Amino acid sequence: MSLPTYGEVYAKAAEGSPFSNSTEGDAWITNNCQRCIHDKPARNDDYENACPILGVAYCGKTPAEWMRKEGFRLGDQYTCLFFRDENDGGPDEPTPVPDPPGQLTLCPREPFERPGRMFADTKPQEVSVRG
Numbered sequence: 001m002s003l004p005t006y007g008e009v010y011a012k013a014a015e016g017s018p019f020s021n022s023t024e025g026d027a028w029i030t031n032n033c034q035r036c037i038h039d040k041p042a043r044n045d046d047y048e049n050a051c052p053i054l055g056v057a058y059c060g061k062t063p064a065e066w067m068r069k070e071g072f073r074l075g076d077q078y079t080c081l082f083f084r085d086e087n088d089g090g091p092d093e094p095t096p097v098p099d100p101p102g103q104l105t106l107c108p109r110e111p112f113e114r115p116g117r118m119f120a121d122t123k124p125q126e127v128s129v130r131g
């Protein structure tokens with residue numbers, strides 16, 4: 001799944017900043033974008049390839065790719081549909097799963113594929129077991 005362009009994100013974004021103040025923004029960006037593979041270039045001073053979704057948020061609009069969560073917890077106000085932990089190697093299977101070779105299709109798949117997928121944090125988590 002590839003990121004949308006800056007123009008695509010901007011066109012769908014809602015008017016108004018996603019955060020009430022810089023503390024809210026810093027907390028969310030630290031918890032998400034600063035460990036996301038899509039803004040890794042910016043962390044290496046390659047701003048040309050920085051995340052376009054975050055770029056739109058910096059311009060004072062709320063990206064449609066950010067789903068607002070119920071309630072309020074500082075640093076956890078939104079779920080970004082494109083978040084991917086920089087240590088996540090990705091799924092084993094290519095997405096979308098390609099058609100089998102020689103398979104006849106009645107209609108093209110592309111118009112029916114969703115532009116984004118809801119991603120939970122896919123980084124392996126350590127858990128403890130209480131006996």
Ligand code: SF4
Nearest residue numbers: 033036039051080082
């Ligand atoms: S894809 Fe989402 S979480 Fe990742 S850097 Fe962009 S805005 Fe942040």
